[in-house]
Amino acid sequence: MKKEIRFYLLFFSVFFAFISCRENIDERKETPETTTSKPNIVVIYADDLGYGELGAYGATELKTPNLDKLANGGLKFTNGYASSATCTPSRYALLTGIYPWRNKRAKILPGTAPLIIDTAQKTLPKMLKKQGYHTGIVGKWHLGLGSGNVDWNQEIIPGPNEVGFDYSNILAATQDRVPTVYIENGYVVNLDPNDPIEIDYDKNFEGEPTGLENPEMLKMKWHHGHNNSIVNGIPRIGFMKGGESAKWIDEDMADYFLAEAQQYVKAHKDAPFFLYYALQQPHVPRTPHARFVGKSGLGPRGDVIVEADWVVGELIKTLAAEGMLENTLVVFSSDNGPVVNDGYYDDSVEKLGNHKPAGVLRGGKYSLFEAGTRVPFITYWKGKIKPGISHALVSQLDLFTSIAALVNSSESTPDSKNMLDVFMGKSSIGRDELVLEATSRTAFRKGDWVMIPPYEGPAINKYVDIELANDTIYQLYNLKEDLGQQNNLAGNNKGKLDEMIQLFQKIRGSDDQEIQQLELK
Ligand code: NG6
Ligand code: CA
Numbered sequence: 001m002k003k004e005i006r007f008y009l010l011f012f013s014v015f016f017a018f019i020s021c022r023e024n025i026d027e028r029k030e031t032p033e034t035t036t037s038k039p040n041i042v043v044i045y046a047d048d049l050g051y052g053e054l055g056a057y058g059a060t061e062l063k064t065p066n067l068d069k070l071a072n073g074g075l076k077f078t079n080g081y082a083s084s085a086t087c088t089p090s091r092y093a094l095l096t097g098i099y100p101w102r103n104k105r106a107k108i109l110p111g112t113a114p115l116i117i118d119t120a121q122k123t124l125p126k127m128l129k130k131q132g133y134h135t136g137i138v139g140k141w142h143l144g145l146g147s148g149n150v151d152w153n154q155e156i157i158p159g160p161n162e163v164g165f166d167y168s169n170i171l172a173a174t175q176d177r178v179p180t181v182y183i184e185n186g187y188v189v190n191l192d193p194n195d196p197i198e199i200d201y202d203k204n205f206e207g208e209p210t211g212l213e214n215p216e217m218l219k220m221k222w223h224h225g226h227n228n229s230i231v232n233g234i235p236r237i238g239f240m241k242g243g244e245s246a247k248w249i250d251e252d253m254a255d256y257f258l259a260e261a262q263q264y265v266k267a268h269k270d271a272p273f274f275l276y277y278a279l280q281q282p283h284v285p286r287t288p289h290a291r292f293v294g295k296s297g298l299g300p301r302g303d304v305i306v307e308a309d310w311v312v313g314e315l316i317k318t319l320a321a322e323g324m325l326e327n328t329l330v331v332f333s334s335d336n337g338p339v340v341n342d343g344y345y346d347d348s349v350e351k352l353g354n355h356k357p358a359g360v361l362r363g364g365k366y367s368l369f370e371a372g373t374r375v376p377f378i379t380y381w382k383g384k385i386k387p388g389i390s391h392a393l394v395s396q397l398d399l400f401t402s403i404a405a406l407v408n409s410s411e412s413t414p415d416s417k418n419m420l421d422v423f424m425g426k427s428s429i430g431r432d433e434l435v436l437e438a439t440s441r442t443a444f445r446k447g448d449w450v451m452i453p454p455y456e457g458p459a460i461n462k463y464v465d466i467e468l469a470n471d472t473i474y475q476l477y478n479l480k481e482d483l484g485q486q487n488n489l490a491g492n493n494k495g496k497l498d499e500m501i502q503l504f505q506k507i508r509g510s511d512d513q514e515i516q517q518l519e520l521k
Helices: 002-030 065-073 087-096 124-130 250-267 299-321 396-406 494-508
Strands: 040-046 075-077 134-140 167-171 182-184 198-200 239-241 273-278 328-334 377-380 388-390 433-438 441-446 449-452 475-478
Touching: 040 087, 040 299, 040 396, 065 299, 065 328, 065 377, 087 124, 087 396, 124 134, 124 273, 124 396, 134 250, 167 250, 250 273, 250 299, 299 328, 328 396, 433 494, 441 494, 449 494, 475 494
Parallel strands: 040 273, 040 328, 075 388, 134 167, 134 273
Antiparallel strands: 075 377, 167 182, 198 239, 328 377, 433 441, 441 449, 449 475
16 A cells, blocks of 8 residues: 555656746747847948839849848848938937937938937937947948037047947948048047048138049039048049048948948857948949949949948848858848939939839838838848748837847837847738838838828929929829829828828827837937
8 A cells, every 4th residue: 555655646746847847938938039149239220222122022133142042041121211311310210119200310421410319319329238238330320420410530529439339430420521531439530630531511721632523533423412532533522631541431331331331240259249230332422442343334333232232241241151140030122212313424214224222112212102112121040030021010110129129128219110020030010100200201111002291392303313302283193003103192082191191190190199108218
């Protein structure tokens, strides 16, 4: 008998031990993997790259094998949006998760503009730092520097390092704006203190040549704007004096930033890191390295896209060589839609041929039509994101809260939606609605519908030859049936139009409702 009792006791204790162990296993299973992992995050951001520019997005005249590999090996979004049809506001939204129209200073900035992100504001890199990430930016900034009256010969502060980046190596504004120098962690690279930099956006420095007065010195001619100081034979926006040894060589910029990005990922391979790699292509002036000249057959604009494709391929190769590809989420997108002639005679119009930078979309950079903000949008994570196509509506705004969810942070912002499952390809349900912006005008997308309110101003920007979407009447398009926005249905769909206007106004508010009303900090 005693033996039997002992046997039963043993049996039940083994049985219960087994059951409780199983429960633990099940519990562990239920915890989503993503909440415990800290993958590296690389956001690669092109400048003015259009929806139809990549092979994977239908381009036939331009070869982009590396970006195609990313798109076809990851998730290709067909309804992915930049927050605005110009650079500064889109970058503001990407880094803060806040709609750019809430911040009146989020407009195309001169090189002398002060920093437009409040240093107390939430940002993507700050959020990641709190989760143990090392954070770096390499490339274009264009969110302002300093607090007014920057002395370019001292520490330039506040800047990226004050809004969450541990490391920064940037160009201040755009490739066509002065100062034409790299700034690393707040200091101009290669600056000779005996040749200080002076910058002015209103008046020239005495005796300094300009594009307007010295056309004989130009290797690239200006078409509109871009006729102030001449650097490397290219006339720029704004006046600059001094800093000779620090001036970048435009044709080397892609190699320079790529080397920085590669060095950054190698140096931080033991820590989780966030790299924001902000490419300068294909923004003007288009200055491909000699290795890429003539490679696209479409002139310098095509050549710098081929160059951009190459740098992306090289960075991915580095991640692979370092064994990081399985542990790195890569996001690729563009800050706004395409423009062909953006101020220089660079053969972009003449050599465009059959290439359609916006694909089938209407408009382009600066436009409230789709091509202004709908851009290539790719998420790639080897072994984690199943290759596919997502038609879900997503915005770059959503990266803040989605990436927070990925790294187990509960931070969010009122405008940034948690789309992590969508970005990971686990859900196809995107946003319900999105406010679109172009040069301080806003429109509204909900479901398949887009409503554009009436705006004053020219229908077409004649310089860049882009339809801006200004009209005296409301416009309403059904993108499912009419992706090219040819049939304004506002007149026949009063019900739908009213519904869209009401919802839009509720979200958009009036211009007086400023950023302060949101919980930002
Ligand atoms: C415009 C420039 C354009 C480009 C743009 C900014 C002129 C006439 N046009 O003012 O060339 O620099 O600003 O582009 O100066 S963005 O992609 O950074 O928003
Ligand atoms: Ca841009």
